[in-house]
Amino acid sequence: MTALWVVVAVLVVVAVLVVALNLWARRAGYQIPGRSPVRCSKGHLFLTTWVMGGSLTKVRLGPLTRWGHCSVGRHWATMRPVKDDELSDKDRTTLYGGAPQ
Numbered sequence: 001m002t003a004l005w006v007v008v009a010v011l012v013v014v015a016v017l018v019v020a021l022n023l024w025a026r027r028a029g030y031q032i033p034g035r036s037p038v039r040c041s042k043g044h045l046f047l048t049t050w051v052m053g054g055s056l057t058k059v060r061l062g063p064l065t066r067w068g069h070c071s072v073g074r075h076w077a078t079m080r081p082v083k084d085d086e087l088s089d090k091d092r093t094t095l096y097g098g099a100p101q
């Protein structure tokens with residue numbers, strides 16, 4: 001019975017931490033959790049799903065650094081999310097449309 005309470009307590013603490021991390025990221029200007037603009041180590045910019053505390057398709061190297069597949073350059077690289085106010089108008093057009101397909 002005691003072990004069950006320990007497991008429940010750990011799960012609650014982890015859940016609170018994950019929610020707090022995602023709230024912090026959103027307040028810091030990142031579009032996290034959700035579809036976030038990210039830049040790979042070679043400078044390519046693209047949208048990917050980013051949730052603090054969880055990643056199924058990328059290797060977490062830190063809270064704001066992951067290693068995964070760059071869909072623009074089609075290579076594997078480290079990537080970091082980009083804050084909304086760090087995007088130029090050209091970046092927004094590249095990410096959200098406006099350019100001919």
Ligand SMILES: [Zn+2]
Pocket residue numbers: 040041042043044070071072073074075077
């Ligand atoms: Zn790239």
